[in-house]
Amino acid sequence: MKAPALISxxxxxxxxxxxxxxxxxxxxxxxxxxxxxxxxxxxxxCHTDIENNGLPFTGGRALGTPFGTIYSPNLTxxxxxxxxxxxxEEFHDALNEGIDDEGQHLYPAMxxxxxxxxxxxxxxxxxxxxxSLEPVHAETPENDLPFPLNIRMSVSGWKxxxxxxxxxxxDPDRSEEWNRGRxxxxxxxxxxxxxxxxxxxxxxxxxxxLRGGLLENWFAPNIRAGAGGGIAHWDTDDIVEFLxxxxxxxxxxxxxxxxxxxxxxxxxxxxxxxxxxxxxKSLEDELREEEDxxxxxxxxxxxxxxxxxxxxxxxxxxxxxxxxxxxxxxxxKVHAEDPSTAIRIILGGARAQPTDTIPSMLAMxxxxxxxxxxxxADLLTYLRGTGDRRAGPVSAAQVTEMRExxxxxxx
Amino acid sequence: MxxxxxxxxxxxxGFGWTGAIYAEKLTDAGLDVLAxxxxxxxxxxxxxxTTFAQDELRYYWRHGMFxxxxxxxxxxxxxxxxxxxxxxxWGSFLPGNGVGGSGVHWNGQTYRFLPSDFVAKSHNEERxxxxxxxxxxxDYGVTYDELEPHFDYFEKICGICGKAGNLNGDIVAGGxxxxxxxxxxxxxPPMEMTxxxxxxxxxxxxxxxxxxxxxxxxxxRAYVNPLGLQLAPCTYCGFCEKHGCGNYSKSSPQTTIIPAxxxxxxxxxxxxxxxxxxxKSADGSRTTGVTYVDTSGExxxxxxxxxxxxxxxxxxxxxxxxxxxxxxxxxxTGEGVVGKNYCYQVMSGxxxxxxxxxxxxxxxxxxxxxxxxxxxGDNFDHTGLGFIGGGYIACYTTNxxxxxxxxxxxxxxxxxxxxxxxxxANFLKTASVGVHGxxxxxxxxxxxxxxxxxxxxxxxxxxxxxxxxxxxxxxxxHLTPVAEEIARGMGGRDVVVAERKGSYDSVxxxxxxxxxxxxxxxxxxxxxxxxxxxxxxxxxxxxxxxxLFPQNAGYNPTGTVGALAYWSVDAIIxxxxxxxxxxxxx
Numbered sequence: 002m003k004a005p006a007l008i009s010x011x012x013x014x015x016x017x018x019x020x021x022x023x024x025x026x027x028x029x030x031x032x033x034x035x036x037x038x039x040x041x042x043x044x045x046x047c048h049t050d051i052e053n054n055g056l057p058f059t060g061g062r063a064l065g066t067p068f069g070t071i072y073s074p075n076l077t078x079x080x081x082x083x084x085x086x087x088x089x090e091e092f093h094d095a096l097n098e099g100i101d102d103e104g105q106h107l108y109p110a111m112x113x114x115x116x117x118x119x120x121x122x123x124x125x126x127x128x129x130x131x132x133s134l135e136p137v138h139a140e141t142p143e144n145d146l147p148f149p150l151n152i153r154m155s156v157s158g159w160k161x162x163x164x165x166x167x168x169x170x171x172d173p174d175r176s177e178e179w180n181r182g183r184x185x186x187x188x189x190x191x192x193x194x195x196x197x198x199x200x201x202x203x204x205x206x207x208x209x210x211l212r213g214g215l216l217e218n219w220f221a222p223n224i225r226a227g228a229g230g231g232i233a234h235w236d237t238d239d240i241v242e243f244l245x246x247x248x249x250x251x252x253x254x255x256x257x258x259x260x261x262x263x264x265x266x267x268x269x270x271x272x273x274x275x276x277x278x279x280x281x282k283s284l285e286d287e288l289r290e291e292e293d294x295x296x297x298x299x300x301x302x303x304x305x306x307x308x309x310x311x312x313x314x315x316x317x318x319x320x321x322x323x324x325x326x327x328x329x330x331x332x333x334k335v336h337a338e339d340p341s342t343a344i345r346i347i348l349g350g351a352r353a354q355p356t357d358t359i360p361s362m363l364a365m366x367x368x369x370x371x372x373x374x375x376x377x378a379d380l381l382t383y384l385r386g387t388g389d390r391r392a393g394p395v396s397a398a399q400v401t402e403m404r405e406x407x408x409x410x411x412x
Numbered sequence: 413m414x415x416x417x418x419x420x421x422x423x424x425x426g427f428g429w430t431g432a433i434y435a436e437k438l439t440d441a442g443l444d445v446l447a448x449x450x451x452x453x454x455x456x457x458x459x460x461x462t463t464f465a466q467d468e469l470r471y472y473w474r475h476g477m478f479x480x481x482x483x484x485x486x487x488x489x490x491x492x493x494x495x496x497x498x499x500x501x502w503g504s505f506l507p508g509n510g511v512g513g514s515g516v517h518w519n520g521q522t523y524r525f526l527p528s529d530f531v532a533k534s535h536n537e538e539r540x541x542x543x544x545x546x547x548x549x550x551d552y553g554v555t556y557d558e559l560e561p562h563f564d565y566f567e568k569i570c571g572i573c574g575k576a577g578n579l580n581g582d583i584v585a586g587g588x589x590x591x592x593x594x595x596x597x598x599x600x601p602p603m604e605m606t607x608x609x610x611x612x613x614x615x616x617x618x619x620x621x622x623x624x625x626x627x628x629x630x631x632x633r634a635y636v637n638p639l640g641l642q643l644a645p646c647t648y649c650g651f652c653e654k655h656g657c658g659n660y661s662k663s664s665p666q667t668t669i670i671p672a673x674x675x676x677x678x679x680x681x682x683x684x685x686x687x688x689x690x691x692k693s694a695d696g697s698r699t700t701g702v703t704y705v706d707t708s709g710e711x712x713x714x715x716x717x718x719x720x721x722x723x724x725x726x727x728x729x730x731x732x733x734x735x736x737x738x739x740x741x742x743x744x745t746g747e748g749v750v751g752k753n754y755c756y757q758v759m760s761g762x763x764x765x766x767x768x769x770x771x772x773x774x775x776x777x778x779x780x781x782x783x784x785x786x787x788x789g790d791n792f793d794h795t796g797l798g799f800i801g802g803g804y805i806a807c808y809t810t811n812x813x814x815x816x817x818x819x820x821x822x823x824x825x826x827x828x829x830x831x832x833x834x835x836x837a838n839f840l841k842t843a844s845v846g847v848h849g850x851x852x853x854x855x856x857x858x859x860x861x862x863x864x865x866x867x868x869x870x871x872x873x874x875x876x877x878x879x880x881x882x883x884x885x886x887x888x889x890h891l892t893p894v895a896e897e898i899a900r901g902m903g904g905r906d907v908v909v910a911e912r913k914g915s916y917d918s919v920x921x922x923x924x925x926x927x928x929x930x931x932x933x934x935x936x937x938x939x940x941x942x943x944x945x946x947x948x949x950x951x952x953x954x955x956x957x958x959x960l961f962p963q964n965a966g967y968n969p970t971g972t973v974g975a976l977a978y979w980s981v982d983a984i985i986x987x988x989x990x991x992x993x994x995x996x997x998x
Contacts, residue, residue, distance in 0.1 A: 248642075313462055313647045313659055322634050325644045325660070350457065360671045361642040363660055366461030 028129065035130030038123055041189035041273075042116065043265040047073045051260070058131070059083075059139035064110050065217045067203060069146035071110045079136040084128075092128040093121055098166050099156070106156035108144075109164070109203065115191035118169040118184060163204035175283075178272075182280025185273060186211075190265070195221035195257070211284060213337055218406055219257055220341040222333040226278070227285035231333040234389075240278035245271060247356035252327040252334070253363070255346070259354030267356045289338070292393045295386040299394065303383020306376055310368065319388065325363060330388045340381055340395050344403045347377050369407070374400040414703060419715035420446045420680075423702055425687045425731065426723030428513020429970065430956035432665035432673065433566075433977040434720050436639070439679045441985045446714065447679075448704050450483070450686040450723075451510030456666060460516075460656030468815040471655045477517040478502060479509040479724075483686075486726055487862040488918045490879040492743060498865050498873060503919040505756075505926055506654065507724045511683060512665045514724065514924060515970070519653040519778030519810060520629030520662050522572045523967040524563050524975070526789040527556035527592040532852075532963060535790060536800045547883065548746070548753055548853045549800070550962035553934040553943030553996075556592045559975045562982070564595050566974035567627075570663035571635035571643045574598035574627035588624040590785040603632045603646065608771045608843035608902075609782040611764075612807035615901030619894075621784040626806060627971070628779030629663035639672040650811035652778025662778065682706075688869060690719055690735040690953065699737075699953045705869065717992075718952050718984065721930070725959030729754075729859045729929030730874040738940050738949050741858050743877075749940045751859035753928040754876065755964035758803070758849035758884045760892040760912040764904035765821050766841040773812035773842060781808035784898075787891050788966045789850070799886035803849035803966030805895045812839065819844075821906045845899040847891045849912075850966035851927075854881045859929045879916050888912045925969050930959035932976075935998070942996040944987070945980035951994045954980055 039045070050061040060075040060083075075083040084092065091102040099106060099113040107113060116124075149155045169188060171180040186192045195216050198209025205214075213223040213231065223231025226240065235243075235251055243249035244266035247259070254262040266274065294300075308317060314326040321328035329335050334342045350367035368377070374397040385392035422438050424431045427449040438445045454460075460471075470476045479485075479502075487496035508514030528535045530552040536543065543549055576597045577587025602625030605613075616623040630646040637643065646661040660667050673679050687704045691713065701715035721728040732738055732750045741752035783806035785791055794800055811817060819842045820834040862875035880888075892911050899907045932955075933939025936948035945960055947953040956977050958969045965972075987995055 310463075313649065314644070322644055325634055325642055352457070355671055355675070357675075359636070359640045359642065360675055361640070361660075361667075362456075362671045363642060363644075364457040364461075366457050366463045366658070368463060371463050 031126045031129045032133050034123075035126035035128065037269075038119070038127050038189055039130050040265050040268045041185065042127070042191070043261055044076065044127075046260050046264045047110075048076045056137055056139070058134055059137045060141050061139060063142075066108075066110055068150050069144065071108050071144045071146070072142045074141045075137065075139045076131050077134045077137045077139070078132045079138050082138050082140050083136060084131055085136055087128075089125050089128050093124040096124045096127070099160060099164065105153045106160065108153075108156060109159065112191040112194045114164050114205070115188055115194060117166050118188035120168060159202060159204070163202070176279075178276045178279050179283060181273065182276035182278070185277050186280055190277065192224065196224050211281075212286065213339065215339060215341060216257070218341055218345065218403065220334070220337055220339040221258070222337050222342065223286065224281060224333075225284035225286045226281040227283055229286040229288045230284055231286070231337070232281070233286075234331055237275065237278040237282060240281060241271065241274045244269070244274045244277065246358045247354045248324045248359050250323040250328075252332060253353035255351040255353060259352065262354050262356060267358070289390065292386070292391040295382050295394045299379045299382050300386055302376075303379040303381070304387075306372070306380045307383060310372065310380075314365070319384070329384055332388070335381070335384050336388055336390050336392045338392060340385070340392070340399065341403065343381055343384075344377065344395065344400055345407070347372070347380070348400070348404055349407055369404065374398075374404060414711045414713050417712050417714050419701070419717070420444045421716065422446070422718045422720065423448060423714050423716035424720050424722045425690075425702060426450070426513065426721070426727070427511050427665070427681060428508060428722065428724075429515040429665055429974060430977040431513070431720075431722035432515075432669040433974065434722060434956065434981050435679055436669050436673050437978070437981040437985065439673065439676045441989070442678070444678045445680070446716070447681045447722075448685045448687055448702065448714070449511055449681065449683045451479070451683065453683045454511045454516060454656070454666065456656065456658060456660065460658050462658035465655055465658035466649065466651045466813075468813050471517070472813065472816050475502060475506065477508060477510070477654065477656065479507040482868070483509075484727070484867050484873070486874045486876050487865050488876045488878070490877070490915050491856065492877060496862060496875045496877070499918060504917065504922045505924040506921070507726065507924065507926075511670070511681070512656075515664045516656045516666065517654050518629075518664075518970060519968070521779040521781075521968040522567065522570060522627045522629050522663075522971045523804075524592060525556070525965045525967055525972045526590065526791070528790045529965040530554060530556050530559070532800070536794075539790065540794060540800065543800070544883075546855045547881075548855050550753070550853070550931065550933050550938060552960075552962060553932055553939070554976075554979060559972075559979055560592065560595055562975040562978035563971060565978055566971065568599050569637050569639070569668050570629050570974075571599050571631060571637055571668075572627050572629055572663070573600040573602050573632040575602050575625050577624055586624065588783075588785050589622050590788065590791045598627060600632050600635055603628050603630060603777060603780050604648075605782060606772065606775055606780070606809050607769065608773075608807055608809050609780070611843065611902040612845060612898060613782050615898045616782070616784045616805075618901050619897055621786045621805075621898070623782045623784045626779050626781040626783050626808070628777065629970075630777040630779050631661045637668055639669065641668050641671060643667055646777050648775050648777050648780065650774055650776035650809075650813060653810060687723075687731065688734075688871065690721075690731060690737060692735070692737070692950065697950070699950045718954065720954045720956060722956045725926055725929055725957050726859065726874055726876075728955055728957060728959045730861070732930060732940070733861050733874075734871055737947065737953065740860060743856055743858050746855055749931070749936075749938065751929050752938075752940075753853035753931050753962055754857050754859045754878060755851040755853055755927045755961065756878060756916065757851050757923050757925050757964055757966075758880060758888045758912050759846065759922045760849065760888050760895070760910055761844055761846035762892075762896045762899035762907050762909045763819050764843045764845070764899045764902050765819075765838055765906040765908070766843070766903070767905040769903070770840045771809070771843045772840055773809055773817070774840075776809040776811050778810050779808070780810065781806045783807075787894055797886065797890060799852075799883045799890070801850035801852055801883070801887060801963075801966060803847050803887065803891055805845060805847050805891065805898065807843060807845050809843070822908050843902060843904070845895045845902075847888065847895050848966055848968070849884065849887050849891060851964040852881065852883045853928065853963040854883075857881070880912070885913075925958065925964060927958040927961040927964040927969065930955045930957075931962045932960040933962055942994070944983040944995045945976060946983075946988070946995050948994075948998060952992065954984065956980065
């Protein structure tokens, strides 16, 4: 109980002294601190129109939500289109309360329910960093939301129900590392924005905390790493390697998570990643109900399809090639309750994220042209029915639905 | 109207193995590097994914990976008395095209040439007296010992799988006892051998030879190279040669260098951009850059401080001739250098047909094999034999790709139901023993510009004048019976020998090991480049590839091509940049 209080007291004192004596140094170290937090917050990912080779932080990226398309704004200090005329207070209100410089409510695609855990010093640091960027004039397209959501006031009701403005409070019974991990996971890293289940209004549900969530038809898997969790078989090093190098024994980050590793986590300090892992390892989960053994005919068909199409990389016994090709017998994507990601990867392929340490571009090719919906359903039913943990069968209709979604997305 | 582009430090003509090597090292040294590639971008997932990489019709029969003859080809004749005709469809060799070049569709057999191969003239003359009249064999100007660190690095980039036979001068059991001293073991152990290699190994030992596992660029295990790039374990599917590897299991520019390079802001690549000529300054003392054409037909002048020719040897030679750099070789006088010492290789072998035993040739890989080097280079006494050089004798199981591969015993008709029955009976029961014979340079074998035929831009095609020499024939006649003897010792029912007799025929596939034309050496009167692969004529022009070989050795060339590229780029960075100019005074 005493230690954290003491540390924060010393920290406060140091900050005070710095303000008084060395303003120039403070400014530079504050920008550096802000840069780090900006990386941790993965701000660049949403605020860059990656699909159209947009300039970093200039916004304009279309963010699909279940309610419509939202375009991210320009974060560079351009007076007209960016944050040029914002104050630190206004910026703090945006991150802390979800309110913009004109007092309007921000849509919760911006993860302020997470960012609110950051302190005023931290949001000031992020602001200082963003203000140090080259200003770029970049208009943000109008959001494409249906009535009444296009009225920002409607967000106020949502916030009333689901948003709490809170600072991070360390748990004195836990280690400093664990607390740091929890702060990062729930705060800047905003893992739950994807990995926690959402209610019908798009708010994270407490009882679905890091148990996996569906976003743009990707199922972000259960990342609880304690007993019974989706990645209970990952140890601390596995989690650190995944986030730092983009390659781990069990799988590699792909597509959306690949972006997170590429822009954010590979650049974070190892002790921070270790803290994240320590925290995730403390999250236990209830054991899932065992599914019945699927239809033996489907299992046999699936096994044959697996051997012909998958075994060359993922090995005949599904053990894969650790750090290269995911072992499927223990994959938290294959065995997720929601098979969306697995279906999607088989249909459309996936690319392991190249990182600074491992620039390889290992990829799985798409099978949409080669396997029918029935075949993919049988293949997944086989994988989900024979791995280390059992998950329910997949129907051809589920594959058809995803195929249609992907075809639509391409247009 | 040629459009002028802003200058770069280095322009690379062609982006296969050597282009990737130069680009990686030069960008690492801080230079702005631009690679111009005639063909398209090629990428594992898009161009040879596991879902279709084994498409034999596309890649073997329809030449999916190769240079299109309609884009550019060569004319061929056996001797100066004949009129050369264009090769309208590739036959005995298959030049690559596109990003990765031939490094995408190679087998992965990654040898080092012998120390004596680099000093072939002085070594053989010292041991056997003057070379015969007309044999234009020369020394490289660089020695094995100088290249050793670069061989080693290339092997580490590729993750070559093998067993050292000579570690720092100590002979190591299980490896090749004839190889030059290695500073390090191979980065990965040899591949798993199959029944055929086991039989070959026993039979070769039985006749007193020293078999060793072929150094392979097909991975025996998962490997991460010094650039952080990943190579996955080979699945032994046998679709290596003529195919790209969909499993990331074969070293290629794509799997070992390019992804690291593409992240660097001082590197740029322009595909579908064909270099038409290398430009010279008004006083002819240096190159100023290159002119190239894109797919819309627009031409560009790309200025550069340094130009490196990284295309296939035949195209490098042609570009120098078209650009009038260096004196073209004249076979009637023996004067001139560009186009000189074109060499090939002499391939022969024996096929073993087993009665009971299954060899299961479909379990294969491009470099899955055992070889013996006892008859390579100068590893044996040539006194009284009437030839120099040699070749390795090897038993590979590279493929049993069904469209391409259907060996049948002698006496079986070439088609019809009897042939089909014989294919069925023998498909899983054959093994082959091959001789990979060297080719020594001869005054009458050379490359020049064709007087008649032109490409779609109106530029003369390259003309190849080549026939097997007396040395080639004697070499093959001496080594093929050794291969036959081993084959007969492997316990099969039947052995069919394929000798190499008569003139060179450009139609049946033999090997894509075309060498010479831009040879390196010690004297500007007899070579195009100095020992650092730098043009004697234009000090800011460098040349890469097997065109540098003054003659061809009894090995697959890629290991030596890689080592020479690393050696040359090291000289650019550590010698040339500090003091641009000739690195060797003639």
